[in-house]
Amino acid sequence: MTGSLAAASASVKRVIPAPAKRWIRQVVGAREHQSVAVPSGPSEGMLFFNGVCSICGHHGVFEADAASQLAARAFPCPHCGAVVRFRNEAAVLVDELGRGRHLSLATLLADDACTRLAFYNTGVAGPVRGALRAMTNYVESHYRDGAEPGELVDGAMHQDLQALSFTDDSFDVITSSHVLEHVADPDRAFGELFRVLRPGGRLIFSIPVPWPPSPTSRQRARIIDGEIEHVEPATYHESPEGAPSLVFTDFGTDLLDTLERVGFTASQRRPQISIELAFRDSVFVAMKPRAMN
Ligand SMILES: [Zn+2]
Numbered sequence: 001m002t003g004s005l006a007a008a009s010a011s012v013k014r015v016i017p018a019p020a021k022r023w024i025r026q027v028v029g030a031r032e033h034q035s036v037a038v039p040s041g042p043s044e045g046m047l048f049f050n051g052v053c054s055i056c057g058h059h060g061v062f063e064a065d066a067a068s069q070l071a072a073r074a075f076p077c078p079h080c081g082a083v084v085r086f087r088n089e090a091a092v093l094v095d096e097l098g099r100g101r102h103l104s105l106a107t108l109l110a111d112d113a114c115t116r117l118a119f120y121n122t123g124v125a126g127p128v129r130g131a132l133r134a135m136t137n138y139v140e141s142h143y144r145d146g147a148e149p150g151e152l153v154d155g156a157m158h159q160d161l162q163a164l165s166f167t168d169d170s171f172d173v174i175t176s177s178h179v180l181e182h183v184a185d186p187d188r189a190f191g192e193l194f195r196v197l198r199p200g201g202r203l204i205f206s207i208p209v210p211w212p213p214s215p216t217s218r219q220r221a222r223i224i225d226g227e228i229e230h231v232e233p234a235t236y237h238e239s240p241e242g243a244p245s246l247v248f249t250d251f252g253t254d255l256l257d258t259l260e261r262v263g264f265t266a267s268q269r270r271p272q273i274s275i276e277l278a279f280r281d282s283v284f285v286a287m288k289p290r291a292m293n
Contacts, residue, residue: 047276049075054091054271055127056080057104064277074277082127084278089128089177089206091271092283096202097173105131117172120196122179122205124156132175139171161189166196176205178237182245184223190262194288203264203286207251208237211280214252221248259286 048063064074075084090105102108118137121129141159149165151158183189220232236244259266264286272278
């Protein structure tokens, strides 16, 4: 027993009954063995865990550089290469649509219950999109300045999330990966995504959120008379689809209130809360309620 654990046990002995103390010891013990750097492990100075890839279904060891703070880029799948950010998006999709019967998109999307669903992905890159695009009823879009809604640009459909050209109640599932922070008026975009979802349909999306979370969202930039006005110093994210994208909003936990105001039932999920680094990454689920009769 380490000195710190002995001290912790000594302090709990006085106030916590024996069964709870055993539980605490197990938990503390588990923490000591989780995501630790080990001299004879896969690599020196790495965090690692054994797990399953929620995209391709691979079982194996996932590693991350212990010095890295970039959780979203950590723990790539040794088989398909998807990093934790994308696997977290997939994990929430698998849970939401699979109702506990699947571990990965690989098997979920082959399930009869999924093959009939209408999917819309608000991007044209990434491993989740790579899996979803195999679906029969799948649409994807990207944003291109000056294009008409629905117009094909560079082989992909242009859509402005603030003014979608889709009819009401078009989709069962909408997925979005680090896109909504780049939309000038996210409230309007959430309203549009709500409109084109069918009752009972879900918007499952990720955005970068800090840990610890901020209680309030902050507008970094806005559009005034068609021109970008910077409220905060301009921040750009690399985009796999082209030029770096300006960040308009740093979202806080009040995002859930925004989603509820739009009409969604919303929650924030942290699929890998027990894994150091990965616990910071989260995914949002916003469901359009079924019509009440
Ligand atoms: Zn994989």
